[in-house]
Amino acid sequence: MIDDLYSARLLKLAANLPHSGRLAAPHASSEKISKLCGSRVVVDVTIDGDRVADFAQDVKACALGQASAAVLGAHVIGASLEEIETARDAFRAMLKAGGAAPSGRFADIAMLEPVKDYPARHASTLLAFEAAAAAVREAMERRY
Template identity: 50%
Template structure:
């Protein structure tokens, strides 16, 4: 394992994904897959009053994708579809090198070493993309 990418904090997050059960009756479900590595995240959501009220995740990804999904799931409840889409877009901008901002989401600094590994970016974005897209569908 590459120490800068796969450290204890990443592995701890990867092993503790909140909301790791699919919802029995979601308002929307979205599956996102990385063509680079085959990682996959399926997100089920319930929206109440325009805010994410419940989610369920099925995460089949590398440790970085799992850690990112854990960070997303740990702080997404209560946010609007627009706020979730904004977080998705900010994460993509950070990974692409067009932004230095990581303060938009708690805990993301742990993923900073992966910025230099573009082949890992798609997996890292999956959880944010799936939840943002599912919330948008459910809110429509």
């Protein structure tokens, strides 16, 4: 049911996007766009060692994409590339194959589990995690 998708908690999260905007001097950036709906996420990161030191995101997406970005933004500082990619992969499996929600620092993504019943929403819901993983990977590769 659509009401399960747009819960009060999800809408509150979507309205309060952490780290909104752009970084002045990112180590790397990544832009991801959903071809189906046009949602767009741009992520900027700086890294310190193998961890995210600073993060910003410019999100032009539906409430589902914004909620996903809010979970990411709330927990990404201090995360490693492995943590972000593991969460992204678990999130994708949760939506597309009925897998378990991500655990650890990104466990709040479980609130988006009802999206699995709406395949047209999967791409926009995953954008922030895909952009973050790509930006951190690029920053790590540039460093070495």
